[in-house]
Amino acid sequence: MQESGNLQLKKEECLSTGDLEDTGNINLATSLLASAESPTMVPSSTQSSRLKYVSLGVLVLQTTSLVLTMRYSRTLKEEGHQYLASSAVVSAEVLKILTCTVLVFKDNSYSLRGMKQLLKEQIVNNPMETLKLAVPAGIYTLQNNLLYVALSSLDAATYQVTYQLKILTTAIFSVTMLGRRLDCHQWFSLLLLMMGVALVQWPTKSGDESEQKVLTAGSQFVGLMAVLMACVSSGFAGVYFERILKETKQSVWLRNIQLGVFSFVFGFIGMMTYDHQRVRDAGIFQGYDHITWIVVILQALGGLVVAVVIKYADNILKGFATSLSIITSTLISYFLLKDFTPTGLFFVGAVLVIAATFFYGYKPGHSSTVKV
Numbered sequence: 001m002q003e004s005g006n007l008q009l010k011k012e013e014c015l016s017t018g019d020l021e022d023t024g025n026i027n028l029a030t031s032l033l034a035s036a037e038s039p040t041m042v043p044s045s046t047q048s049s050r051l052k053y054v055s056l057g058v059l060v061l062q063t064t065s066l067v068l069t070m071r072y073s074r075t076l077k078e079e080g081h082q083y084l085a086s087s088a089v090v091s092a093e094v095l096k097i098l099t100c101t102v103l104v105f106k107d108n109s110y111s112l113r114g115m116k117q118l119l120k121e122q123i124v125n126n127p128m129e130t131l132k133l134a135v136p137a138g139i140y141t142l143q144n145n146l147l148y149v150a151l152s153s154l155d156a157a158t159y160q161v162t163y164q165l166k167i168l169t170t171a172i173f174s175v176t177m178l179g180r181r182l183d184c185h186q187w188f189s190l191l192l193l194m195m196g197v198a199l200v201q202w203p204t205k206s207g208d209e210s211e212q213k214v215l216t217a218g219s220q221f222v223g224l225m226a227v228l229m230a231c232v233s234s235g236f237a238g239v240y241f242e243r244i245l246k247e248t249k250q251s252v253w254l255r256n257i258q259l260g261v262f263s264f265v266f267g268f269i270g271m272m273t274y275d276h277q278r279v280r281d282a283g284i285f286q287g288y289d290h291i292t293w294i295v296v297i298l299q300a301l302g303g304l305v306v307a308v309v310i311k312y313a314d315n316i317l318k319g320f321a322t323s324l325s326i327i328t329s330t331l332i333s334y335f336l337l338k339d340f341t342p343t344g345l346f347f348v349g350a351v352l353v354i355a356a357t358f359f360y361g362y363k364p365g366h367s368s369t370v371k372v
Helices: 002-017 026-036 043-073 085-107 112-124 127-131 136-154 156-178 184-200 209-246 252-274 276-282 290-312 315-337 344-360
Strands: none
Touching: 002 112, 002 127, 002 344, 043 156, 043 290, 043 315, 085 112, 085 209, 085 252, 112 127, 112 252, 136 156, 136 209, 136 252, 136 290, 156 184, 156 209, 156 315, 184 252, 252 276, 315 344
16 A cells, blocks of 8 residues: 555656656557556565666667667768658657557457457447547647657757756646646746756857758747647646546546547547658659658557556656766767767756756655665
């Protein structure tokens, strides 16, 4: 019972900090939380300590690799067609649906009859509960497409820092929609966060305004707008989905399938609306290669990694993971991708964002659930 309460506390803390809304993976993370509450899955203290840091390392690897591979795949110059961002979003949703379907099948002892009965009881006989998920599904689909737009225009480091504004938007929606109260240090950390992002995005002086630099500035503005819209949609959809989780008692795995199906429908409609001609000319999977599939897999299964971190880590360590991810993205962008040159303002802004991330998750007088 104590472990279950700790898991619920961790879930609420992560929802309030916006950690789970990164690419719409709050659904998968919530599902794993439910399955993790079984007493048979409680590890020993030594094993928990090991799993804490292992899961933290995996989160840093997953977050950083997703951003960098997505950025690399969108800027890679090669012959032929570039893959469609809308197609990658749809592919990720299909992979999510298949994963959750297998897990539902497993939970029903691999019984097709039992699975059919479950689908009928919780989906067919509850159409209004199912339709509620159309709202966050549509917003998540928009958000995932916006992230591709952002990483097509912004370097990975700038994107990583700016996207931390999702903490601010999630906090605002949590206060207005759920009546959640924030401590004074959390409001102060949100102020630091805004200041840090503003410094990162502050325009630098240049000696000449060539046409190429004007085009680059225009592209960066598009990327910034895409990130800001993604932060707003992330915060709203995450809080809205939290309300649904508290109001309904449907199977968490089926909830994932429902959300995935709506996201697939919205994503497919968007793809056929905006990329209809390109799909007609070269197909849905045009430009796909091994890098594209890595992006799709990382985006689809990111919630699994987040769920492990929720179970074994705390907010301070998740802030540490965010910081490591920002630093790693900056180094790789500078040394390998060569699409980013850090400035003094970026450095100061990044430090403020990292400090705000730590400070927001800090709970005075609240110790970590898993002792080292």
